Amino acid sequence: MSDKNTKTRDQIDNKYKWNIESMYPNEADWNKDYNAVMQMSDEYSKYSGKLGESAGVLLEAFQEKDKIWQVAEKVYVYARMRRDEDNRVTKYQAFADKCNALLAKASASMSFFTPELLEIPEDKLLGFIKEEPGLKIYEYLILDILREKAHILSKAEENILAQMSEVTSATNDIFTMLNNADIKFGTITDEDGDEVEVTHGKYINFLESYNREVRKDAYDHMYEAYKKQINTIATTYNYNTKTDVVSARIRKYDSSLAAALTSDNIEKEVYHNLINVVNKNLYTLHRYMQLRKKILGVDELKMYDVYVPLIEIPDKTISYEEALDIMRQGLAPLGEDYLSRMNKGISEGWIDVYENEGKTSGAYSFGSYDSMPFILLNYTEKLKDVFTIVHEMGHSMHSDYTREAQPFIYGGHSIFTAEVASTVNESLLMQHLLKKETDINMRKYLLNLYIEEFRTTLFRQTMFAEFELLTHEAVERGEVLTPEWLCNEYEKLNKKYFGEAIGDDEYIRYEWARIPHFYNSFYVYKYATGYSAATAISNKILNDGKTAVHNYIEFLKTGESNYPIELLKIAGVDMSSPEPIELAMKAFEKLVDEFERLV
Template sequence: MGDNKKTKQRSEIPQEYKWKIEAMYQDEANWDRDSESALKMAEDFKELSGKLGESADVLLQAFEKRDEIWLLTEKIYVYARMKRDEDNRISRYQAMCDKSNALIAKIAANTSFFTPELLAVSEEKIREFLGENEKLQKYTFVVDELFRLKAHVLTQQEEHILAQFSELTSATNDIFSMINNADIKFGTIRDEDGDEVEVTHGRYIGLMESPDRRVRKEAFEHMYAAYEKQKNTLATTYNYNTKADVVTARIRKYESSIKSALAGDNIPLSVYDNLIDIVNKNLPIMYRYVEIRKRMLNLDELHMYDMYTPLVEMPKEDIPYEKALEIIREALVPMGEDYLRRMNHGFASGWVDVYENEGKTSGAYSFGTYDSMPYILLNYNGRLKDVFTVIHEMGHSMHSNYTREFQPYVYGGHSIFTAEVASTVNESLLMKHLLTHAENDEIKKYILNLYIEAFRTTLFRQTMFAEFEKMTHEAVEQGEVLTAQWLSEEYGKLNQKYFGENVVYDSEIKMEWARIPHFYNAFYVYKYATGFSAAAALSDRILNEGKQAQEDYIAFLKSGESDYPINLLKLAGVDMSKTEPIEKAMQTFASLVDQLDKLVK
């Protein structure tokens, strides 16, 4: 299907390549009934207000009812969001998404008394309750977390007001999503075969990898010309998204928006700052790679649209999805039989929505609820990069699969900090598998370049994004307005710092900030970089230390959110509170660049 150049309608995609979302709701009338039930449950929940300190039994009842409400609410939201993501043009699912967002706001308001009221009870008394009721003990870590963050919890009335505003504070994300997925169009170009092809989110990287420089340049220009036309709207949207982060942090009495964002995972600010500092110190290695890229492409000038094309020409191979699954199974053999059995079941039983269709949300993700399949959205296009996307998202879904079996609902999710490790370990194992089985120097050069590009696009690029987010939030905190001009100028300077003097800075790249969805979930992207560093260390351990490392890693996958992320990663064998994993990752990057340089001299 990767050869098709016209985007299909969803009805044209064979059923075996679509997720089985109907397993959540066979009849959508039940979605409406569940929406009414969830709201009724939340209204009834208010009857427990003023009673949390009465006894251990009442507190247990409150915890369990709260879990029940949010489990159902998540199902309502996830179904609506996934149906909208199938085709963002369908007004019914747009409306269901809007309704579920409104429902979440109402339920959050109705349950908002819980935390401030519990914290108004003495910690000593709550600890006594935990000792009195064995069933209540599973909430011990939740209680620990609540009292750790007590200084940032507002009064009941204030929490109620803030909860009612949640629907408005999330509006900028929805506005960006509608512009980016439903409205914006990038036009058509001629590909290297002379055939007309529509530039879409799903095809963009494939076009940027084209061996034909004209194709790369035109795709690049078409993409950013579309964002340029929307620059003031997008700048205003992002400005208010950032303001919402800053204002919310101030309301909750945090020193800054970044400290507010890191507090939930109990991540020290030093982890964020160390990442940026270590990557900045190692930028000369990136500059060296850029020089090698320029030399291997035999270019007088290296442009930003030359950064994705493979340095070694490989046979034009459209990798069928089924072949991708074979490669993935081989690469993940070191994970053990149980991991492979679970994964194969997922591929065969409707976890995955494979191909792009008109109106489908771009990119890829793993999603679902505690009691649903861990669904995967893809836009598979037959490239080797797409194989990496599949194995990445399956890493997330396998994390969910293990966690949901071994943890109660209250610990059934994952922080992004740990989630990105689970996905990137898979990618790292795939990369090492491909390098080990390279048949000759040309293929080895190709795989080395892929691995180097994984470092560039994850460890370096996501750190650049993290640095940009820190800049934008600090600017707003200091009273700046994020205009299109400010955002473009500052992003352009940052891009130049990360790529060095061997790149010609096409003006279009200054607009890249406008197309990054993750910027609407502040201080998220640094976790890709830390996750990549942890994954490099863990994949080495799994390959080199055998069964014990494998068992430690599976224990981590089973742990969910039952402890702080840094502690959970220690179960797997890596300590992200130290600089060592990032420094080791940089040493690996330098070694890969050395190996590539020796092969091309």
């Protein structure tokens, strides 16, 4: 499927669409569940003031709470994914909007729960766990709530915050609609002389073009569009950041960073370790940029030159079916059970493959506890797209193992651990491709691709993490995030990370404005830490065989049954130490060394 013009959704074969109908074959059932959550939320107040009466009442309240959220999650996921199929469809815009109200109502109805739980004397609460076997499953959750006792507000205050959640999440929705439904980037002339629209899905392919004018035109069109919207986007992001800061203060955290890390029980040192270790190793990235400049033979390296592969190979398209076969080969070290589960998921309709008009850009794995672990793609038949499938499949397989092994309350994942599952897959695929490659030119290409994965995941996401830290600390000092301040700070960071090889650039200062992850604050650092952990785990799998595979699969089954740092120890990695990041930096340096020798 190599049509340059973006298709409408009804022009795409159903075999390339996810089986979202499996969630609600009849949308009347969606409305039924929606109304059921509304009703159950209204009735949940019957437990208010009674949690400490007995172990039995507490267990019942926990179980009813889980039931409400389990159905609400399914309702929300369906609406959100339907909207993502085509953001222009007003019916599913309305579904998603209704779900925001639903989640806010559910949160408000249960907002008394945690404050009231904490009013129960601790010895009495722990006694309930011993007395009622059914509460044993909630022991970790209860102890985790006790850990956060200092940051839980009164019942009345928690209720107010819960009711405000629909408003405080608005900045994310505003940016999503602007970025996916409204903003347009115009058309450019591609390598074949055809007039082609610049879209989110096509943009990276344009930047990988060997025609420098195509790269420049796509880059200019992209950032000119964001430049025109910069005041709106800066205002949106400013209030998004203010929301984080105000929320942290309300809950008595010493910073918005501390508030963001607390759910995973992550110390701030982990975040700072990442930035510090990467900063100390920027010299290798600078050396790679100088090498890139030399190989491209340009007088001045521009940011639109950063993504083009340095080794040119025949322009080969990889069909979706071929990509699946490559994935199966690359993930073979994970064992038969992993592969059979994966193949079953593919055949049952986990994956939505191609870009269509209005479809949400990028790629993700998403689903509810009761649904398939769906995958959204915008597949363009390039080798990098194969890595995207493998990445998202890592997330979905993580969900598949976890939901089978864990109850609903522990059936999700921290992003801190989720990014490990996806990146282990990428690393295994790359090692597989390098091992079987006999053509020296292709080996150089793959090495360059591997270097780029390090650059875009470990270095780039750390740069984003540093930017988020700067913006939140500025707001905490009482400053306003003006367009000029945001653009200037981002430009300085970009120069620090990329070094002297990059020439002056009038547009890169606007790049922050197109990053959706900034609306889920202090999120992107987990990509970088996850990449570091995954590098270590994939090496264990390839070197230690069955024992490492067993430990890794056991890790995949754990969900949120413990804190991320402890769960990763099951797979043999300690992320409380800077060592995994330092080892990843050494691995990056070795790749650059080998690549430099070969070219």
